[in-house]
Amino acid sequence: MRGNDWTILVFAGALLVGTTISTPGQAQSTIETVKKRGHVICGASQGTVGFGAPDSNGYWRGLDVETCRAIAVAIFNDRDKIEFVPLSGQQRIPALQTGEIDVLPRTLTWTLRRDGNGINPTFANYYEYTGFMMPKALGVTKVDEMAGASVCVQTGSTTEVVVNDVSTKHNLGLKPVIFDNVAATRQAFFSGRCDALITDAAALASVRATQAKNADDYVIFPATQYMDALAPAVRHGDDQWFDTVKWSIQALLAAEMYGITQANADQMLTSSDPRIRRFLGVEPGNGTALRLDEKFAYNIVKQLGNYAEIFDRNLGKGSPLKIERGPNRLFRDGGLMFPLDFQ
Ligand SMILES: N[C@@H](CCC(=O)N[C@@H](CS)C(=O)NCC(=O)O)C(=O)O
Numbered sequence: 145m146r147g148n149d150w151t152i153l154v155f156a157g158a159l160l161v162g163t164t165i166s167t168p169g170q171a172q173s174t175i176e177t178v179k180k181r182g183h184v185i186c187g188a189s190q191g192t193v194g195f196g197a198p199d200s201n202g203y204w205r206g207l208d209v210e211t212c213r214a215i216a217v218a219i220f221n222d223r224d225k226i227e228f229v230p231l232s233g234q235q236r237i238p239a240l241q242t243g244e245i246d247v248l249p250r251t252l253t254w255t256l257r258r259d260g261n262g263i264n265p266t267f268a269n270y271y272e273y274t275g276f277m278m279p280k281a282l283g284v285t286k287v288d289e290m291a292g293a294s295v296c297v298q299t300g301s302t303t304e305v306v307v308n309d310v311s312t313k314h315n316l317g318l319k320p321v322i323f324d325n326v327a328a329t330r331q332a333f334f335s336g337r338c339d340a341l342i343t344d345a346a347a348l349a350s351v352r353a354t355q356a357k358n359a360d361d362y363v364i365f366p367a368t369q370y371m372d373a374l375a376p377a378v379r380h381g382d383d384q385w386f387d388t389v390k391w392s393i394q395a396l397l398a399a400e401m402y403g404i405t406q407a408n409a410d411q412m413l414t415s416s417d418p419r420i421r422r423f424l425g426v427e428p429g430n431g432t433a434l435r436l437d438e439k440f441a442y443n444i445v446k447q448l449g450n451y452a453e454i455f456d457r458n459l460g461k462g463s464p465l466k467i468e469r470g471p472n473r474l475f476r477d478g479g480l481m482f483p484l485d486f487q
Pocket residue numbers: 188189190191192231232233250251252253254297298300301302303325326342343344347372374
């Protein structure tokens with residue numbers, strides 16, 4: 145059998161398994177399961193500071209982590225009614241489909257095949273290019289100088305596809321060296337097993353800042369000109385849960401647009417702006433529509449702040465990473481983040 149035939153068989157098998165095992169989870173709605181259990185189970189990274197990693201006290205922090213905490217707040221009004229399950233690139237989607245986790249916010253690129261094969265991406269909580277990181281000593285600063293380079297890559301990620309695409313497009317003969325977990329991938333790169341490491345550029349910036357002996361020894365450059373939408377996902381077949389996750393993410397963006405912060409949320413309750421009053425649940429209706437507390441959006445901002453505050457403390461100017469907002473600014477400010485109407 146040729147390699148391609150095996151690939152088709154494995155894909156077909158995965159599809160079958162995906163269909164069979166996701167069915168029992170639909171007997172009870174996810175929100176009922178979550179309420180009965182008393183906490184949300186969130187698929188997490190295996191450790192990328194800024195997106196998802198436990199701090200020195202074991203408390204989970206990061207943009208993806210706080211996105212998930214927003215869902216816990218929407219349901220329980222408690223950002224800590226949550227459990228984080230670290231997952232490798234390959235484990236994460238099956239974990240969602242089998243019901244091991246309720247939601248997957250883990251630097252997950254929204255692609256057609258993932259979407260079609262059993263997950264529902266909600267809204268992007270981060271836009272980013274895939275990038276390469278290389279030691280400066282190799283003197284390479286752009287893709288078309290990478291001919292023959294070996295690239296450490298984690299399986300189960302879109303980056304596996306990107307390495308091959310880039311290699312084909314620029315005729316580079318790149319040599320992927322594949323690992324099944326993030327620690328092994330990074331360790332291999334830093335020990336010189338590969339010339340380059342590939343993943344989302346912001347994750348590379350995080351790895352360089354937190355794991356390189358000397359960050360200045362490494363250069364990061366885009367692998368493609370195509371931007372990815374990284375979107376927390378839920379499994380197919382549960383619209384109420386899909387809506388809960390979507391509007392929890394939207395609450396962070398809309399709060400930023402309305403100028404509502406963790407510090408001023410209480411003061412904003414007296415705003416005369418009907419939009420702000422609906423958002424905060426002063427005027428009822430939104431909570432009823434989603435079968436959540438009328439104050440769910442207020443609670444999210446009160447416990448976590450808005451998207452700008454979360455971005456700044458995890459990735460931006462209030463963090464060691466100092467990543468620019470760039471495409472992750474609100475649409476109003478020239479970015480791609482588009483808050484929807486809370487009515
Ligand atoms: N956005 C890409 C890549 C995201 C990703 O999972 N990256 C791998 C490394 S290539 C990873 O493990 N990231 C971080 C982590 O587990 O902490 C995707 O959805 O496939």
